[in-house]
Amino acid sequence: MILQTLPMVIVLVGLILYTVLAGADFGAGFWQLIAGGGERGRQIRNHAHHANAPVWEANHVWLILVITVLWTGYPTVFGSVFSTLAIPIYVAAIGIVFRGLAYTLQNATMEPRQRRLIDMTFAVSSIITPYMLGTVIGAIASGRVPVGNAAGDLVTSWVNPTSILSGCLAVVTGAFLAAVHLAADARRLKEPRLADAFRGRALMAGVAAGALAIAGLIVEDHDAHRIYNGLTTGWGLTAVIISGVAGITSLGLTWTRRYGATRAASALAVAALLSGWAAAQRPYVLPGLTLSAAAADDSTMIAIIISIALGAVILFPSLGLLFRLSLAGRFDPAAVRRQEPTAGPDAPRPAWSGRVAIAGLLIGIVLLTIADASVAHAFGIAALVVAAVAGFAAIGPDELARNDTPPDALPARRRPH
Amino acid sequence: MGLQEYLLQARQMQAMSFIVHIPLVCFGIAFPALILFVEWRYLRTGDEVFRVLARRWTKVLVALFAAGVVTGTILSFEMGLLWPNFTATFGSVFGLGFAIEGFSFFLEAIFIGVYVYGWDRMSPRAHFLSGIPIAAAGVIGSFMVISVNGWMNHPQGFALSNGRVVDVHPFHALFANTYFWHEFVHMYLAGFMVTGFVVAGAYAIGRLRGRWGRYERTALAVPLAAAVVASPLQVLVGDWNARTVATTQPIKLAAFEGLGATTRGAPEHVLGWYTNGQVRYGIKIPDLLSLLAFHNPNAVVQGLNAVPIADQPPVNVVRFSFQTMVGIGSLLALLSLVFLFICWRYKRLPATKWFYRGLAVAGPLAYIALIAGWTTTEVGRQPWVVYRVMRTSAAVTGASGIPVGYGILAAVYAILIAGVAWTLWRLAKIPMPDPSTGRADAPVEDPAAP
Numbered sequence: 115m116i117l118q119t120l121p122m123v124i125v126l127v128g129l130i131l132y133t134v135l136a137g138a139d140f141g142a143g144f145w146q147l148i149a150g151g152g153e154r155g156r157q158i159r160n161h162a163h164h165a166n167a168p169v170w171e172a173n174h175v176w177l178i179l180v181i182t183v184l185w186t187g188y189p190t191v192f193g194s195v196f197s198t199l200a201i202p203i204y205v206a207a208i209g210i211v212f213r214g215l216a217y218t219l220q221n222a223t224m225e226p227r228q229r230r231l232i233d234m235t236f237a238v239s240s241i242i243t244p245y246m247l248g249t250v251i252g253a254i255a256s257g258r259v260p261v262g263n264a265a266g267d268l269v270t271s272w273v274n275p276t277s278i279l280s281g282c283l284a285v286v287t288g289a290f291l292a293a294v295h296l297a298a299d300a301r302r303l304k305e306p307r308l309a310d311a312f313r314g315r316a317l318m319a320g321v322a323a324g325a326l327a328i329a330g331l332i333v334e335d336h337d338a339h340r341i342y343n344g345l346t347t348g349w350g351l352t353a354v355i356i357s358g359v360a361g362i363t364s365l366g367l368t369w370t371r372r373y374g375a376t377r378a379a380s381a382l383a384v385a386a387l388l389s390g391w392a393a394a395q396r397p398y399v400l401p402g403l404t405l406s407a408a409a410a411d412d413s414t415m416i417a418i419i420i421s422i423a424l425g426a427v428i429l430f431p432s433l434g435l436l437f438r439l440s441l442a443g444r445f446d447p448a449a450v451r452r453q454e455p456t457a458g459p460d461a462p463r464p465a466w467s468g469r470v471a472i473a474g475l476l477i478g479i480v481l482l483t484i485a486d487a488s489v490a491h492a493f494g495i496a497a498l499v500v501a502a503v504a505g506f507a508a509i510g511p512d513e514l515a516r517n518d519t520p521p522d523a524l525p526a527r528r529r530p531h
Numbered sequence: 532m533g534l535q536e537y538l539l540q541a542r543q544m545q546a547m548s549f550i551v552h553i554p555l556v557c558f559g560i561a562f563p564a565l566i567l568f569v570e571w572r573y574l575r576t577g578d579e580v581f582r583v584l585a586r587r588w589t590k591v592l593v594a595l596f597a598a599g600v601v602t603g604t605i606l607s608f609e610m611g612l613l614w615p616n617f618t619a620t621f622g623s624v625f626g627l628g629f630a631i632e633g634f635s636f637f638l639e640a641i642f643i644g645v646y647v648y649g650w651d652r653m654s655p656r657a658h659f660l661s662g663i664p665i666a667a668a669g670v671i672g673s674f675m676v677i678s679v680n681g682w683m684n685h686p687q688g689f690a691l692s693n694g695r696v697v698d699v700h701p702f703h704a705l706f707a708n709t710y711f712w713h714e715f716v717h718m719y720l721a722g723f724m725v726t727g728f729v730v731a732g733a734y735a736i737g738r739l740r741g742r743w744g745r746y747e748r749t750a751l752a753v754p755l756a757a758a759v760v761a762s763p764l765q766v767l768v769g770d771w772n773a774r775t776v777a778t779t780q781p782i783k784l785a786a787f788e789g790l791g792a793t794t795r796g797a798p799e800h801v802l803g804w805y806t807n808g809q810v811r812y813g814i815k816i817p818d819l820l821s822l823l824a825f826h827n828p829n830a831v832v833q834g835l836n837a838v839p840i841a842d843q844p845p846v847n848v849v850r851f852s853f854q855t856m857v858g859i860g861s862l863l864a865l866l867s868l869v870f871l872f873i874c875w876r877y878k879r880l881p882a883t884k885w886f887y888r889g890l891a892v893a894g895p896l897a898y899i900a901l902i903a904g905w906t907t908t909e910v911g912r913q914p915w916v917v918y919r920v921m922r923t924s925a926a927v928t929g930a931s932g933i934p935v936g937y938g939i940l941a942a943v944y945a946i947l948i949a950g951v952a953w954t955l956w957r958l959a960k961i962p963m964p965d966p967s968t969g970r971a972d973a974p975v976e977d978p979a980a981p
């Protein structure tokens with residue numbers, strides 16, 4: 115049982131982290147859209163961009179992790195969801211492309227007119243993408259994705275009250291998270307006016323998110339009764355209460371400008387909400403398909419768990435480093451403190467590298483091209499790797515480039531030594 | 532509505548997505564290593580040229596990486612959007628490769644953030660070290676994806692019962708696969724060739740227009756050195772690939788060569804066109820195919836007629852791609868040998884304009900070879916998505932509207948390519964740092980600057 119469940123827990127954790135981290139990223143786009151014109155609007159837009167530029171790619175990878183673990187651990191679920199919900203997922207993907215493009219372009223131009231176009235692209239795609247992903251959750255929650263290849267309705271599966279509400283909730287939650295993040299960031303950059311502007315936005319978005327969450331429960335009572343029952347009893351209810359309390363707390367903390375604590379509380383609210391949904395789904399993932407029936411072979415589950423555990427050992431310290439540097443302002447423009455390298459004596463280029471390269475090449479040809487055994491091939495490749503590295507060293511491109519050759523040099527003559 | 536209604540469009544959409552993603556991957560594989568080499572030279576010598584170069588290249592890397600991320604995301608979505616039956620049936624066998632790859636993406640994305648925004652904000656050493664995971668992650672990432680491709684070409688590590696996979700051994704399926712290593716090594720070299728020739732080609736064009744300071748020479752020589760080392764080796768490795776294909780996927784090999792009937796002492800045909808079971812208008816070299824594929828001029832080589840027509844790949848597509856790749860590969864190896872000779876004999880960069888003209892086209896050619904190579908592999912595997920286990924037509928989605936999705940994605944990719952190209956062009960226009968101060972700290976140089 116644990117084997118069948120644990121990968122789904124990983125999926126859920128990934129989803130929570132994606133919602134919290136990438137959500138803040140999407141929300142930044144939302145605020146860019148309604149930042150207004152003029153100097154102040156531009157300030158808000160620039161701030162929204164810079165706060166996330168170093169971390170957006172890492173945040174995005176959570177989605178990839180969710181998807182890959184899903185298709186490895188619960189392949190039928192993945193196939194059913196992605197075929198029936200092809201439209202919202204496809205639109206979300208297109209939105210992701212435009213967001214990536216906008217991040218790239220923002221580094222290329224300062225020209226206001228071009229910037230406006232880029233910001234607009236960024237903002238619109240930052241709203242569409244989480245909305246579409248939210249409708250996917252709503253579709254699954256309301257049992258509209260049957261098992262099979264495109265077995266559900268391609269349109270009504272995600273255009274329905276539950277989906278629309280969860281789509282909106284995803285957008286507004288992101289807006290709230292982003293506003294808190296940007297307020298904290300602005301305060302660190304000693305921009306109190308900007309910080310207060312985002313604080314006001316955070317409060318608005320937070321209230322809206324709470325209202326949507328409550329509206330969601332009412333809608334689900336009519337539209338997705340199974341989930342409603344799950345959310346109003348047992349673990350589901352516990353999660354909903356935690357989420358509500360955490361949500362209200364985070365509003366209070368925003369009011370008193372304790373942004374660090376707000377982040378923790380709002381993350382908890384999101385986590386509780388998504389966990390509540392998962393609890394309410396139990397034991398079915400899709401209608402008629404229980405989690406254990408959906409799960410892949412035990413050997414695959416074990417392989418996933420081991421790989422993720424090993425990966426996590428590297429991942430979390432690295433993520434910690436990135437966020438520590440980013441949140442501590444080490445990437446801010448003001449943090450530039452150039453140090454010269456302490457150049458030691460440069461090691462001379464080994465004179466024998468050319469000979470090693472040729473030797474590696476000859477051994478490689480014999481073992482890879484002429485010999486037939488697989489073992490010989492393995493050593494042949496190793497020899498060619500040596501040849502490649504030694505060959506590069508023998509060329510010594512950095513040294514080679516010191517000597518000028520005039521653009522129109524005539525047929526070469528040997529240089530005097 | 533038949534499942535296969537949109538098969539053709541789905542295949543084309545998959546191919547288009549790859550054609551955009553794979554060159555970016557090449558930069559993910561090779562470019563971090565080249566940048567780190569240059570930065571390492573800066574650390575050892577304190578020479579400003581290296582520092583400026585590494586910084587400017589970093590910005591190119593960021594732009595390309597962002598495009599790699601989003602096009603890769605499209606590809607992972609397509610696993611479900613286009614091929615839900617494939618993933619739903621075999622996800623538990625091959626999916627692990629992608630899940631592990633996810634971690635390499637994390638490493639790459641995290642350390643790109645640190646590396647790019649850490650310029651001048653960390654000690655030079657720490658900054659250099661933060662670049663190493665990027666280079667490692669590019670290798671791990673491609674390793675994992677190719678293990679999946681190797682498995683699709685040579686499936687193992689599972690059994691089928693009533694259309695469901697049982698007895699799955701994912702590690703065995705992916706990493707104990709004999710069809711994997713040749714693809715990995717070949718792709719890795721291709722990464723260095725594409726990156727090396729494209730980057731060097733850009734500076735070669737600059738030279739033809741008279742930009743030829745020490746900065747430009749270094750920027751040309753470093754990627755070029757990597758590419759000219761990789762190119763001759765690529766020919767040897769490619770020959771190894773062909774021999775592996777000959778033993779594991781004989782029908783694919785027959786398609787490479789347009790060999791209609793099983794033949795003892797099979798000839799090789801250069802150029803020409805395959806119809807009615809033979810190659811017409813080609814240059815025939817007797818016995819060569821048997822010799823190349825099995826090291827024996829009298830060896831028997833299986834022909835396409837060993838399987839029914841319905842199980843044969845589209846021969847001319849495969850054959851044309853294969854010959855394109857081999858032709859370009861040979862040309863680039865030749866260009867590399869010219870360079871190596873000049874370098875060895877005269878201890879300097881080539882002086883003739885012709886070399887730089889050749890270099891300017893070498894980049895696009897390497898890219899074409901890359902795509903041609905993947906077309907050879909993937910189309911040569913048809914009609915199977917999992918070789919001899921699942922047909923591509925059984926893998927495709929039942930959702931309608933694929934043509935619309937394909938059209939929109941094509942338009943979006945056109946915008947993406949134009950946007951990235953424009954960004955790179957803008958980056959190239961950023962003026963060089965003031966030589967009198969030797970500093971590269973002009974604010975516009977700073978990726979994090981407002």
Ligand code: HDD
Nearest residue numbers: 714718721766769770772773857860861900901904905908
């Ligand atoms: C810069 C790119 C490039 C160049 C110059 C070459 N190749 Fe290649 N080739 C690839 C890029 C590539 C590739 C795109 O990376 C492929 C696709 C699958 C793979 O493993 O590598 C490939 C596949 C591939 C295959 C099919 C492997 C399979 O289906 O598993 C063969 C037989 C060769 N190559 C042979 C050659 C030969 C004999 C070359 C020398 C002249 C050559 N390639 C040059």
Ligand code: HEM
Nearest residue numbers: 555556559596599600603604606607636640669672673676
């Ligand atoms: C079905 C095939 C493929 C899928 C599903 C896929 C998926 C992805 C995804 C999701 C990313 C973005 C990672 C991020 O968010 O940071 C990515 C990038 C990358 N992919 Fe692919 N990919 C595929 C094919 C390939 C191939 C053929 C290769 C190499 C041989 C490759 C190697 C890489 C590398 C090295 C990156 C790093 C990004 C970069 O440097 O631009 N992928 N891929």
Ligand code: HEM
Nearest residue numbers: 542545546549614617676677679680905906909910913923
């Ligand atoms: C894992 C899921 C994959 C599926 C379902 C898949 C399937 C396909 C299909 C159906 C095509 C079109 C072939 C045709 O046009 O006849 C294709 C093309 C291609 N595939 Fe795969 N493939 C997958 C993975 C990979 C991987 C992992 C790689 C590389 C490592 C790869 C590289 C390519 C390339 C480069 C093309 C383009 C060939 C062309 O130019 O037509 N694929 N793939």
